[in-house]
Amino acid sequence: MELDFMEKQLKAVADANRLKLLACLKKGEVCVCDFVDVLGISQPAVSQHLRKLKEAGIITERKVGTWKHYRIVEDQTALMVGILQQIAPLSTCDCKIQCGCVEE
Numbered sequence: 001m002e003l004d005f006m007e008k009q010l011k012a013v014a015d016a017n018r019l020k021l022l023a024c025l026k027k028g029e030v031c032v033c034d035f036v037d038v039l040g041i042s043q044p045a046v047s048q049h050l051r052k053l054k055e056a057g058i059i060t061e062r063k064v065g066t067w068k069h070y071r072i073v074e075d076q077t078a079l080m081v082g083i084l085q086q087i088a089p090l091s092t093c094d095c096k097i098q099c100g101c102v103e104e
Helices: 003-013 016-025 032-039 043-055 078-085
Strands: 059-064 067-072
Touching: 003 016, 003 043, 003 078, 016 032, 016 043, 016 059, 016 067, 032 043, 032 067, 043 059
Parallel strands: none
Antiparallel strands: 059 067
């Protein structure tokens, strides 16, 4: 593995908020609107954390209307597989119907 890429991935997971985001994503795809409640920080701050994880190749996004949904990339490096195995999933990250990103 390239050392620069390894450094980028390690820096991306060296933050408590980003580890919480990954814990949420362990159960599957999550809408960006749910991360604000989980982390208790502003939406722009959440977006910055997500950007770092995405740039490190750990997560990916897809648009659903005006909302972005995130999930963990399936094909991870051995380093990230080991790290992700150590993170317990959080069950408080379920998409809320009232945000408008899903239908009842």
